[in-house]
Amino acid sequence: INKMKEISSSVDQYKLTKSIKGQIQQSYVIVLLLIALVIIFLATWFGFHLARGITVPIQELAIATTKVASGDLDIQLKTRSTDEIGTLVKAFNKMTADLRQGRAEVITANQELKNSNLELDRRRDYMEIVLANVTAGVISIDRSGYLTTINKSAETLLQFNADKMLGKDFRDVIPDSYMPQIMALLKELFYSERGMVRQQITIPIGNEKYTLMLHLTTLRDKKNNFLGTVIVFDDLTKLYKAQRMAAWREVARRIAHEIKNPLTPIQLSAQRLRRRYLSRFADDHVFDDCTKMISNQVDELKNLVNEFSNFARMPATKPSENNFNEVMSECLALYKQAHKNITFQLLLDQHLPDTKFDREQIRRVLINLLENAVAAIAGEGTIWLKSAYNQELQIITLKVADSGCGIPSEDKARLFEPYFSTKKTGTGLGLAIVSTIIADHNGYIRVRDNSPRGSIFIIELPATDS
Ligand SMILES: Nc1ncnc2c1ncn2[C@@H]1O[C@H](COP(=O)(O)OP(=O)(O)O)[C@@H](O)[C@H]1O
Ligand SMILES: [Mg+2]
CATH class of the missing domain: 1.10.287 (Helix Hairpins)
Known part of the structure; x- marks a missing residue:
C-alpha cells in the first residue's frame, strides 16, 4: 500500500508539474533573454570603448598633422597608451621636435647669412663710395676683357655711360679714336715685368683734346693668377693749360x-x-x-x-657789386652805332641778381667776344647777347652768339690758347684774355655751334659771392 501511495502521490505530483510546465518554460525564456540582452549591451559598450581608443587619437593626429603642415611646429600630443597608436603618437612628437630643431637651425643659418650679406653690402658700398669720390678716373677690366668698374670721375671725364658699358667687352665700347693707343699700352703692360705701365696720352673727347696720365696695373690674386687690369688716370689738361698760359x-x-x-x-x-x-x-x-x-x-x-x-700783366680782379645786364647793354650800345649792317638783339633775364665782379674786366670779355663776332660776319648778320639766371643752381649764364662763319671743330680746342688766330693781323690774345678773366671769376667758358650758322660763346658764372 505504501508503494501504491507512493506511486499515486508521484502521479499527482507529475500531473501538477505538467500543469505548470508552460509557466516554467516562460520564466526560463525570460531569464535567457535578459542574459542575452546584458551580453549584447556589454559587447556594444566594449566595442564603443575600443573604437574611441583608436579614433580619438587618430583624429587628434590628423588635426595635428594639418597644423604642422601649416607651419605650427610647437604641437605636442599626449601619449595615453603603449599600443601601436601610442607608438605612432610618440613618433609624431619626435618628428615635430626634429622639425622644430631643424627650423631653428635654418633660421639661425639664415640670420648669419643675412648678417654676412649685410657686411658684404656695407663693404661694397664703402668701396663704391671711395671709388666714386676719388678724383682720379678708375676703370677695371676682367681677364676676358669685360668692363667691371667705371667710377664717377672716369664717367664724367671720358663721357662714358657706365650703366650701358659695364659688363661689355672694352674692345666694343671704347671709342675708335683712341682705341689703338689703349691697345698699345695694354700690350706694353703685357710684356712689362713689373706689371705696371705709366704713360701720358692725349686723346680726343667730344670736341676737345685731353691730356691724361695713365697708370695701368695688372691685377693678380694671392696665387698670382691673372685677374684683369685696372687703369687709373688723372686729367692733366687744366694743369697743362695753366702751365702753357703761364709760359705764354x-x-x-x-x-x-x-x-x-x-x-x-x-x-x-x-x-x-x-x-x-x-x-x-x-x-x-x-x-x-x-x-x-x-x-x-x-x-x-x-x-x-x-x-x-x-x-x-693782367691786373688782379677788383670785384664790386654789379649787374651783368648793365654791362651787357652798355657794350652793345658801343657796337650798335658802329655796325649798321648787323642786327643786334639783347635778351636779358630781368631776374638777374646783383653779384660781385670786376666790371672793367667783364667789359673787356664782352668787347673781345663782340669784336670776334663782328669779324666773323661778312655783310649782313645778327649778334645776340643773352643773360639767364638759374636760381636753383645759382648760376648766371651769359651768351654771345653770332650768325657768322662759325668755327671748324679742329680749331675749337685751340681757340682759347694765346696766339691762336686765323686772322691776318690777329694777335690771338682776345680769347686767351677772356678765358683768363672768366677763370679768375670762378667761371667757365665754352664754345658751341650756333644753328643754322655761326657760333655761341657760353659763359657760366657763380651767382653767389665766393
Ligand atoms: N665768333 C667767332 N666766329 C668765328 N671764329 C671765331 C669767333 N671768335 C673767335 N674765332 C676764331 O678764334 C680765333 C682766336 O680769336 P681771338 O683769341 O680773339 O684772337 P684774334 O681775334 O686776334 O684772332 C680767331 O682768329 C677766329 O678764327
Ligand atoms: Mg679777337
Missing part, C-alpha cells in the same frame, strides 16, 4: 719789354727827320711816305705790345 705770359712779358723800349726812339727819330728834312725833299714823295710809314707802323707795334703787356 712770360713770353709776352719779355717781348713787350724788349720791343717797347726801342719803339719810342724810333718814332721820335722818324718825326725828327720829318721836321728837319721834309721841306728839303718836298719834291720827292718817297721821304714823306717812308717816314710816315715808319711812324704809323711803330704806332701799330705799340698797340700790339700794349696788348702783349696787358696779357702778361
Whole structure:
C-alpha cells in the first residue's frame, strides 16, 4: 500500500508539474533573454570603448598633422597608451621636435647669412663710395676683357655711360679714336715685368683734346693668377693749360719789354727827320711816305705790345657789386652805332641778381667776344647777347652768339690758347684774355655751334659771392 501511495502521490505530483510546465518554460525564456540582452549591451559598450581608443587619437593626429603642415611646429600630443597608436603618437612628437630643431637651425643659418650679406653690402658700398669720390678716373677690366668698374670721375671725364658699358667687352665700347693707343699700352703692360705701365696720352673727347696720365696695373690674386687690369688716370689738361698760359705770359712779358723800349726812339727819330728834312725833299714823295710809314707802323707795334703787356700783366680782379645786364647793354650800345649792317638783339633775364665782379674786366670779355663776332660776319648778320639766371643752381649764364662763319671743330680746342688766330693781323690774345678773366671769376667758358650758322660763346658764372 505504501508503494501504491507512493506511486499515486508521484502521479499527482507529475500531473501538477505538467500543469505548470508552460509557466516554467516562460520564466526560463525570460531569464535567457535578459542574459542575452546584458551580453549584447556589454559587447556594444566594449566595442564603443575600443573604437574611441583608436579614433580619438587618430583624429587628434590628423588635426595635428594639418597644423604642422601649416607651419605650427610647437604641437605636442599626449601619449595615453603603449599600443601601436601610442607608438605612432610618440613618433609624431619626435618628428615635430626634429622639425622644430631643424627650423631653428635654418633660421639661425639664415640670420648669419643675412648678417654676412649685410657686411658684404656695407663693404661694397664703402668701396663704391671711395671709388666714386676719388678724383682720379678708375676703370677695371676682367681677364676676358669685360668692363667691371667705371667710377664717377672716369664717367664724367671720358663721357662714358657706365650703366650701358659695364659688363661689355672694352674692345666694343671704347671709342675708335683712341682705341689703338689703349691697345698699345695694354700690350706694353703685357710684356712689362713689373706689371705696371705709366704713360701720358692725349686723346680726343667730344670736341676737345685731353691730356691724361695713365697708370695701368695688372691685377693678380694671392696665387698670382691673372685677374684683369685696372687703369687709373688723372686729367692733366687744366694743369697743362695753366702751365702753357703761364709760359705764354712770360713770353709776352719779355717781348713787350724788349720791343717797347726801342719803339719810342724810333718814332721820335722818324718825326725828327720829318721836321728837319721834309721841306728839303718836298719834291720827292718817297721821304714823306717812308717816314710816315715808319711812324704809323711803330704806332701799330705799340698797340700790339700794349696788348702783349696787358696779357702778361693782367691786373688782379677788383670785384664790386654789379649787374651783368648793365654791362651787357652798355657794350652793345658801343657796337650798335658802329655796325649798321648787323642786327643786334639783347635778351636779358630781368631776374638777374646783383653779384660781385670786376666790371672793367667783364667789359673787356664782352668787347673781345663782340669784336670776334663782328669779324666773323661778312655783310649782313645778327649778334645776340643773352643773360639767364638759374636760381636753383645759382648760376648766371651769359651768351654771345653770332650768325657768322662759325668755327671748324679742329680749331675749337685751340681757340682759347694765346696766339691762336686765323686772322691776318690777329694777335690771338682776345680769347686767351677772356678765358683768363672768366677763370679768375670762378667761371667757365665754352664754345658751341650756333644753328643754322655761326657760333655761341657760353659763359657760366657763380651767382653767389665766393
Ligand atoms: N665768333 C667767332 N666766329 C668765328 N671764329 C671765331 C669767333 N671768335 C673767335 N674765332 C676764331 O678764334 C680765333 C682766336 O680769336 P681771338 O683769341 O680773339 O684772337 P684774334 O681775334 O686776334 O684772332 C680767331 O682768329 C677766329 O678764327
Ligand atoms: Mg679777337
